[in-house]
Amino acid sequence: MQIESATSIQLAELEKELSAHYERICQHELSLDITRGKPSAEQLNLSDNLDGILAADYRAADGTDTRNYGGLIGLTCARELGADMLQVPTEEVIAAGNSSLTLMYHAVVTGYLFGFAGNTPWRELKAPKFLCPVPGYDRHFTICEQLGIGMINIPMDEEGPDMDAVEKHIREDSEIIGIWCVPKYSNPSGVTYSKETVERLAQLGQITNPGFRIFWDNAYSVHDLGHYVSLPNIRSATLENDTVDSVLQFASTSKVTHAGSGVAFVSASSANLASLKHQLQAMTIGPDKVNQLRHSRFFTEFTTLKEHMRKHANILKPKFECVLEHLQHGLGESDLGQWEKPEGGYFVSFNTRPGCAKTVVQLAADAGVKLTPAGATFPYRKDPEDSNIRIAPSFPSLEELDTAMSVFVLCVKLASVRQQLKQAS
Numbered sequence: 001m002q003i004e005s006a007t008s009i010q011l012a013e014l015e016k017e018l019s020a021h022y023e024r025i026c027q028h029e030l031s032l033d034i035t036r037g038k039p040s041a042e043q044l045n046l047s048d049n050l051d052g053i054l055a056a057d058y059r060a061a062d063g064t065d066t067r068n069y070g071g072l073i074g075l076t077c078a079r080e081l082g083a084d085m086l087q088v089p090t091e092e093v094i095a096a097g098n099s100s101l102t103l104m105y106h107a108v109v110t111g112y113l114f115g116f117a118g119n120t121p122w123r124e125l126k127a128p129k130f131l132c133p134v135p136g137y138d139r140h141f142t143i144c145e146q147l148g149i150g151m152i153n154i155p156m157d158e159e160g161p162d163m164d165a166v167e168k169h170i171r172e173d174s175e176i177i178g179i180w181c182v183p184k185y186s187n188p189s190g191v192t193y194s195k196e197t198v199e200r201l202a203q204l205g206q207i208t209n210p211g212f213r214i215f216w217d218n219a220y221s222v223h224d225l226g227h228y229v230s231l232p233n234i235r236s237a238t239l240e241n242d243t244v245d246s247v248l249q250f251a252s253t254s255k256v257t258h259a260g261s262g263v264a265f266v267s268a269s270s271a272n273l274a275s276l277k278h279q280l281q282a283m284t285i286g287p288d289k290v291n292q293l294r295h296s297r298f299f300t301e302f303t304t305l306k307e308h309m310r311k312h313a314n315i316l317k318p319k320f321e322c323v324l325e326h327l328q329h330g331l332g333e334s335d336l337g338q339w340e341k342p343e344g345g346y347f348v349s350f351n352t353r354p355g356c357a358k359t360v361v362q363l364a365a366d367a368g369v370k371l372t373p374a375g376a377t378f379p380y381r382k383d384p385e386d387s388n389i390r391i392a393p394s395f396p397s398l399e400e401l402d403t404a405m406s407v408f409v410l411c412v413k414l415a416s417v418r419q420q421l422k423q424a425s
């Protein structure tokens with residue numbers, strides 16, 4: 001279907017046909033949800049052996065009684081797990097509670113209130129700002145918005161953020177104090193940053209103000225659907241460029257074990273870790289070490305974790321295939337949208353024709369299919385093109401997803417044809 005070249009009569013006929021189909025679907029009173037990237041119950045079941053794994057043996061290998069207070073930076077065995085996930089030395093890792101997002105929030109507040117490694121606290125700047133590759137992860141943007149930190153959109157391409165734009169902004173504005181990065185299987189575009197992008201990011205510390213930090217949210221470091229995709233190591237790149245203080249790395253086992261009760265990690269240079277610890281020690285006496293010990297008994301070696309991720313992939317892969325098949329079959333030969341084919345992560349990013357995303361989301365909602373709100377993948381929820389929609393295939397069953405995707409494709413067609421008709425008249 002190429003609606004750009006269709007006549008008004010053809011468009012009107014098509015609209016009538018699609019509307020009739022849509023009305024029939026609405027009568028089915030569906031209630032489906034493909035909004036958030038949550039693991040399905042089947043995926044969560046893979047980690048149920050965490051329960052009872054300690055068998056009343058609460059001592060870590062180093063003798064720590066994990067039931068008690070203390071251990072601000074986490075158990076060594078848990079830090080080793082984080083080090084494997086992020087490919088960094090254990091000494092540079094803090095193992096914390098269940099959420100890396102909490103750690104990111106904590107890190108932004110540290111920069112904002114106290115500054116990192118002796119640099120000016122961001123709150124003392126006139127207009128501190130983060131660079132935000134878009135489309136991106138809505139919760140990153142919420143953190144900035146809540147603290148009144150400005151946000152600048154940076155386009156993403158197939159190699160990661162547009163580095164010319166990143167460098168240009170940094171050269172022109174010394175109050176840019178951070179950039180959000182989801183470097184592997186980016187949320188939502190699925191892009192993995194190229195070697196050149198990682199190298200250029202590692203060089204930023206040479207041109208930014210010294211308080212600038214890259215927030216390297218490696219949430220999908222082990223979430224490959226097929227073969228293992230390797231991400232260039234940012235820590236090694238910063239060592240080569242003498243910019244080690246410019247990066248803070250994050251990961252968690254949220255989408256590895258149980259999403260609500262995993263273990264989260266932050267990794268950084270010793271100067272940055274000192275800044276984080278300074279604030280952390282006022283916040284807590286220590287993390288949930290019992291849960292950390294459970295995780296390190298569950299994953300005795302990194303290879304055990306990788307094998308476990310294969311089981312996730314076996315569940316997730318057919319769901320991604322279902323989404324992609326619907327898109328290809330329904331929209332493949334059309335000018336109605338573009339999408340990526342991710343090799344891992346949790347999302348498929350779909351771009352409608354400009355100006356159609358909100359209508360598609362509304363039409364789908366009215367037909368009983370809940371999608372992530374249009375605009376959610378942009379700072380301030382404003383997609384300048386009104387085009388990006390994030391599809392999250394993991395949570396629903398394959399059957400539900402199949403139905404939800406037929407509705408989605410129908411809504412894309414209907415919204416696009418109606419828009420084109422309006423423009424033609």
Ligand SMILES: Cc1ncc(COP(=O)(O)O)c(C=O)c1O
Nearest residue numbers: 099100101137182187219252254
């Ligand atoms: C890019 C990204 N970072 C972080 C998170 C949340 O991680 P956590 O559960 O460790 O807080 C998500 C969850 O969807 C995510 O997509």
